[in-house]
Amino acid sequence: MSSLKTRIVSVLLLCCLLSALMVFYFVLFFDDFQSESKPSSSLIIVSFAEMRPKNASKDDISLRIAAKIEAKLPLPALNTSSEALALLRALQLDLNAEQPPVADVWSLAHSWVTARQLLPPKAPQLSLVLRTLKTSRVLRADVSRTGTQLKLLLELDGQQRALFKPQRYSRQHVVSGDPYAGADRHNGEIVAFHLSRLLDLRVVPIVVSRRLRLSELRAVSSAALSATFTNDSCFYGECHYCSSFDSVCGDLEGRLEGSLHLMLPTKYKLQRVRNPWQRTYRPGVFAPWEREMDFCAAVVQRIPLRPRLLDIVDLAVFDFLIANADRHHFEVFKDVPNSALLFIDNGKSFGDPHSHELSILAPLSQCCVIRNSTYRRLQVLASAPLSAAVESLLAADDSPEPLLTRNHLSALDVRLRSVLVSKEYLIPLSKSDFAVQALIGACLEEKGKQHVLK
Ligand SMILES: *[C@@H]1O[C@H](CO)[C@@H](O)[C@H](O)[C@H]1NC(C)=O
Ligand SMILES: *[C@@H]1O[C@H](CO)[C@@H](O)[C@H](O)[C@H]1NC(C)=O
Ligand SMILES: *[C@@H]1O[C@H](CO)[C@@H](O)[C@H](O)[C@H]1NC(C)=O
Ligand SMILES: *[C@@H]1O[C@H](CO)[C@@H](O)[C@H](O)[C@H]1NC(C)=O
Numbered sequence: 001m002s003s004l005k006t007r008i009v010s011v012l013l014l015c016c017l018l019s020a021l022m023v024f025y026f027v028l029f030f031d032d033f034q035s036e037s038k039p040s041s042s043l044i045i046v047s048f049a050e051m052r053p054k055n056a057s058k059d060d061i062s063l064r065i066a067a068k069i070e071a072k073l074p075l076p077a078l079n080t081s082s083e084a085l086a087l088l089r090a091l092q093l094d095l096n097a098e099q100p101p102v103a104d105v106w107s108l109a110h111s112w113v114t115a116r117q118l119l120p121p122k123a124p125q126l127s128l129v130l131r132t133l134k135t136s137r138v139l140r141a142d143v144s145r146t147g148t149q150l151k152l153l154l155e156l157d158g159q160q161r162a163l164f165k166p167q168r169y170s171r172q173h174v175v176s177g178d179p180y181a182g183a184d185r186h187n188g189e190i191v192a193f194h195l196s197r198l199l200d201l202r203v204v205p206i207v208v209s210r211r212l213r214l215s216e217l218r219a220v221s222s223a224a225l226s227a228t229f230t231n232d233s234c235f236y237g238e239c240h241y242c243s244s245f246d247s248v249c250g251d252l253e254g255r256l257e258g259s260l261h262l263m264l265p266t267k268y269k270l271q272r273v274r275n276p277w278q279r280t281y282r283p284g285v286f287a288p289w290e291r292e293m294d295f296c297a298a299v300v301q302r303i304p305l306r307p308r309l310l311d312i313v314d315l316a317v318f319d320f321l322i323a324n325a326d327r328h329h330f331e332v333f334k335d336v337p338n339s340a341l342l343f344i345d346n347g348k349s350f351g352d353p354h355s356h357e358l359s360i361l362a363p364l365s366q367c368c369v370i371r372n373s374t375y376r377r378l379q380v381l382a383s384a385p386l387s388a389a390v391e392s393l394l395a396a397d398d399s400p401e402p403l404l405t406r407n408h409l410s411a412l413d414v415r416l417r418s419v420l421v422s423k424e425y426l427i428p429l430s431k432s433d434f435a436v437q438a439l440i441g442a443c444l445e446e447k448g449k450q451h452v453l454k
Contacts, residue, residue: 165258276303
């Protein structure tokens, strides 16, 4: 009798456990589903056969592969130009929108921020935020001690804080040398923002170009900032690399150009996460990802594919296009599950239009996986072409001087081509990603074997 009771109790317990597990997995999948704009079959595996040397030894920096790929390989034969036009139309801003009070504009921008985005897919009222950021009064200016380079922390009308990065180079100046060389490029920051809109990676904080009058800036400066003015037209701020030998100065009219970045709502705290594909920044010293071609197989053991690893791949594509090889850390929202990777700090971009640093693509070429939505978007933009699409969006910034030179615009097309020339094959991954690791492994093998998966 007692044994029957025990059995019944055991069965009941087992049932409870099973239902709890089912609820748990349902939550997991549901959550996962929510975190992606498309359901879980929306992945693409790319093989990059051309880009990977056949018998790369482990010590080989095998990503420095294909100086040759530049404009030589054909693009996939797609006629997507009408799609590209539709895409640009969807991103159009409402330039005639009536101006509400500044505080309302800032609340609007803050209301857009969620765990996975800083902007909604369609935001015609972004025009208001850009305009207000360009024109609102600066009430207070202080040094900003975050990061290594000179920045100012401004308080704008309507109790909004913004970061100002001053211009350090003329548009024509080419920064050569290491792919992460030189000081920040304020114009690169602004282009990066608009490019992120085109790529539908809406995780770059809103930014505009702005010319500030130095006399007005000085009048509202904190003591710490005032102390770094060497005369009426130059100051050097406070930061790791700041010194009186390296001051920034206004132009002949006493104005200073820079990028002005809207700060995120204070209710979100940011957390820094180290990039697995971080560089060593030391010549001759190689990071694990430079030594091991199967590096990604180890990364998928510790980082969830969705959304984080796929976000890293998106970011790699983005960074490759803007030529930012300095992404040693990422920012995410602290304590927010499924937080997007925020693409903050894009100043190390557009240094040399003739250099296309393929190693930035390592997360893509080593993991062989990318969101279908991202890949599709790249294909559509290639037909625009990308340079023209970027140029048309930059018009919204209304900068007196074009933000990018012709050479940098053309570089965007060359780089996009390089991303798209991967030998691709599609594998819809249904339901689970447990198979991904095997796929990534297989993708790294010889070309012939890949057909088995097709
Ligand atoms: C990728 O997206 C396109 C268009 O949205 C769709 O036709 C295609 O089936 C998708 N591929 C996969 C593997 O999900
Ligand atoms: C690849 O293998 C061939 C023959 O096995 C060899 O001649 C060649 O040097 C190797 N290439 C590299 C990059 O190791
Ligand atoms: C591409 O599409 C456009 C508009 O949809 C059309 O006018 C053009 O003829 C097409 N080009 C090709 C090569 O199919
Ligand atoms: C202001 O100081 C800087 C050095 O910090 C100097 O290069 C510049 O010529 C000075 N400008 C004027 C107008 O004195």
